[in-house]
Amino acid sequence: DLVYYAKYGTVVEKGDENVLVMQDGEIHRKLPGNDISVIRFLSYAFDLSVFTASNGTPKLYPKDRTLPYLFNPDPHDPEFKKSPQSFRAELHRRFTEWVYPIVFALISLAVIGNARSHREGRINPLVTAVTIALVARWAGYFAANQVQSSANLWPVVYLIPLGFSAVSIWFIATNRTMELPVTLADRLISGLRLIGDRMMFMRFWRRDASEGAT
DSSP, rough: EEEEEEEEEEEEEEEEEEEEEEEEEEEEEEOOOOOEEEEEEEEEEEEEGGOOTTSOOOOGGHHHHSSSHEEEEEEOOOHHOOHHHOOOOHHHHHHHHHHHHHHHHHHHHHHHOSSOGGGSSSSSSHHHHHHHHHHHHHHHHHHHTTTTTTGGHHHHHHHHHHHHHHHHHHHTTTTOOOOHHHHHHHHHHHHHHHHHHHHHHHHHHHHHHHHHOO
16 A cells, blocks of 8 residues: 655646656555555656546546536446445535534534533533534434435435534523533543553653663
């Protein structure tokens, strides 16, 4: 596996071919045994024809298509023939992606809750908001992917952001505070403490190792 990193990149046409010219970057190559070889370069040219089909036309997936095309895809499109449901799933995903920033804002307002001190809470409100937002986003992403295999699940893609929004609005309207369940909050706190302790241990271990080397 090869991963390319570069500070600058330019697409240059050389005859009938397109070449990506990268400057000041690195190539990370995964070796057997999970080792990684790093190659630094000042300039590197990458032939983009590897991403082009044999007939000379680029291979476009549903995520690369425009919204009008998703409404009325070409029946002769090879990707549409292979997986027509993926085009419908991408269409539903496009209609719901823009809603999630609003959902995240409502969740944040619901977590803030009333004016009582957050010292009474079991967990920092920022962690609570991020956790609930991640759950909402993961559920929406999972539902959109499931539509590819089961078309009848498309309403769930819309119900998830609408449901989280409705619950958040209810918490805001009733001046309540949205919190994580006690069991989940305790596990999350324990996990965060464990990560913090391990990071502290690694910091002291590296410091002791560097001092011992000197």
